[in-house]
Amino acid sequence: MTLPPPSFRHTPDGASSKNGLLWHLRSVHDDVIERLVRASGCLPLTATIMAGRGFTGIRSLRDFLYPSIQKLPNPDTLQDLNRASDRIAQAITQRESIVVFGDYDADGITSTALLYGFLSRLNAKTAFHLPHREKEGYGLKASHIPAFTQTGTRLIITVDCGISSHEAIREARKAGIDVVITDHHRPGPELPDAIAVVNPQRIDCPSGLRQMAGVGVAFYLVMAIRKKLRESGFWQHTLPEPSLLPETDLVAIGTIADLVPLTGVNRILVHAGITVIRKNPRPGIQALCRVAGIHSEAIDSESIAFRLAPRINAAGRMAHPELAARLLCAPDLETAMPLALELDRLNTARQNEENRIFIPITDELEKKPSLSNQPALILHSEDWSPGVIGIVASRLVRRYHKPALLIAMKDGYGQASGRSIPGIDLYATLTHCSALLEQYGGHSMAAGFRISHKNLAAFQKHFCSLLHPCHNSIGIPPPIMADALVTLDSLTPLLLSEIEALGPFGMENPAPIFAAKNLEVISCTPMGQQGNHRRLVLRQPTCIRTQKMPAVVFGVNKNSYFPRHLETCLFRIRKEWGQTDSVQIQIEAWC
Structure with missing residues (x-):
């Protein structure tokens, strides 16, 4: 049996550090890696990633790598x-x-x-x-x-x-x-x-x-x-x-924004739509890219999810959704730019309103363990904007790893938006509470409902009681799944190019996560307007070819200490900003 190059391992492994970092490696068999390498000519590390995600057959691999619009079901x-x-x-x-x-x-x-x-x-x-x-x-x-x-x-x-x-x-x-x-x-x-x-x-x-x-x-x-x-x-x-191919740009944006799995038909449509935006963006999308500070020819699923979609959503959250529809239907750039600028302004207002709600909630939860220890966070206020509570709920889910349902009250009734965690079907749980609700709808991971103030207490009690069978998964962050354990020597422009071909990334097709051991932080400087990000230079003593590797980490307070040695580092790779052939690490977690 041929072993993969010494720059990475693919055997099951994991580590739980003193600061709570829990991660696992996907398990992949050597013979599957060899077969994929022979069939596709890709790097063994790329084959490891694909095999770890279930693409063990040649036909399924080719369908995934070449998502043609001609393959859409009838x-x-x-x-x-x-x-x-x-x-x-x-x-x-x-x-x-x-x-x-x-x-x-x-x-x-x-x-x-x-x-x-x-x-x-x-x-x-x-x-x-x-x-x-x-x-x-x-x-x-x-x-x-x-x-x-x-x-x-x-x-x-x-x-x-x-x-x-x-x-x-x-x-x-x-x-x-x-x-x-x-x-x-x-x-x-x-x-x-x-x-x-x-x-x-x-x-x-x-x-x-x-x-x-x-x-x-x-x-x-x-x-x-x-x-x-x-x-x-x-x-x-x-x-x-x-031709309907030009319309897939809208399909890509809506599909990514709605957080549905980017597999199968969705992957085909999103891949086609991103290609359309890169080659010939409609005026509204071109204007939106300009105000968001991104180049349309370099658009990807991440920039749609975090730069374009929030600005489109801001119309419905802070003003009227018609603004965004008029932008997407704009006949020329001259018509589109004022609308895009207005959406950009509304998005900034949305961010401010979101923080106005989120920060007091987290402060209250830290002061009242009786609230934060509940199996679900079910909170209400007459001071909340219905347009942003869904985003706040998502942030609470990421922080506390439990379902969050926020209810904006007005005139005796509440409009609620909820988000859930894997393993807890929010829509199904609401169905069991339907007698206490005026109206409800949604998906397993996101749903909304309308409720009378008189039913709030009973709803909270009943909803939480339904979650008792899931208590083992509530409040505990899932382990980070790493696709491979690597050395910095293996992070080449060719690898990055092959990984980009595995996109668009999103739900059920996340960007590959790598793990590396024993990294030294040569330099660490604040980055961003508020200094809440870091720009790093990393070194791995065991590497021969790669003496330095640029890296970034987001969401680190400028006054916080950042370690000089990383026992384990979990990260993605991407092109270094402003460079065409330089790989940069984006750190997701470390210990």
Whole structure:
């Protein structure tokens, strides 16, 4: 058996340090590494990463490395998609008034921009409506229908919402308005009585696309509409049939923002969308990249998740989501730039509001162990903005490793946003509490609900009681999974190039994490406007070729001591800022 080069090991290992760092190495067999190296010609270390993530077969490996848009599953596999596209094609050709009704988050906004933009280019009689988070709340409601009736609307198409809008759809039917639902949130026991309900989460849907974001479902709807119009001869007599590849830029942003797994169909769509943004970004995305300080040709999933998506979300959190939709539909850069600058301003305001809520919560939890020791953090206040409590909940989950549900109270009712941890299905848990809730919906890891103040105490007690079977996983951070134990000599530009080909990285396909032992910190200097990051130079005495390695670590207070010796260092690698062929370490944890 051929052993891998001495610069890394792939045998199972782990360490628990005195400061609580817990990590494990993925286990990989030597013969699998050899087979992948022979088949792909990649470095043994790259083969180790792929094998550790389950790509042990040549076919699965090739499908992963070459995510072609041609490999998308047939749209016909989505339940009700044919009925939906039939009705929409009819509305287009008969010049009926269509409203695209979306959601106020990045997934809903990109879904709306995608479908509205497509229909507009067909000269359809269309408009869109995105609800104001605080004034209207989530989803299509019965109160929306009279206004649509007055404007002569004949068809409403929901995107990223609608699966729980039973009353609204009944009112629409009474008013003579048809409704087509496209959504990806879990349905309740009964489906709404709509013309079509396109949702891969339906138990009778054979598509196998349950993990798609709302914008992915909207993209499949557009594919089906285009096909239906092709079959009717529409493209021969009116417009040339459009390519849908340019629309994958919106799919990439919405999919990444919604934190769905970047595997399978999602990976194909996000990979295609990132390529579109790099080569030919639409004016709105180009403007957003400028204000975010990133080059569109270097865009990746991380810059979308942390630079673009927050600015799009800021519209719905701090003002009105229509701002972001107008940006994404902007016809030119001149129109787009003022909108992008406004989203940038709103994002800064969002960050300030987020800290205004987060810091007092953590202070209170440290003062009151009785609160922090609960299996879930269920907190409420009349001083919280509903638009940012979801982000604060996410930060609390990362800090305390338990579900967090924050409730913004107003006039006797609370609008809540919750986040969970792996192993605790938030939506399912809320379902068991449904008798105490006015409304709820979401996913296993993120959900929202509305609750009366009189039910708060009972809800908190019941919700926490449901978590007792999971007490072993609550409050304990999961071990960091390292893909390989390496030396600095193995961190070459070629390795970085091969790792970049494994992206886009995100949920269920995280960027590879490496572990290295016994590193010396040669220099350490503060970095960033507030000095809360560090720029390092590292050395590993056992290395021959690599005498120095640049590194960065984020979120370290400028007044905090940083050790001169790292017994174990867990990190990612990336291109050094401003360099094209220099590898830099981004430290994630150390001891």
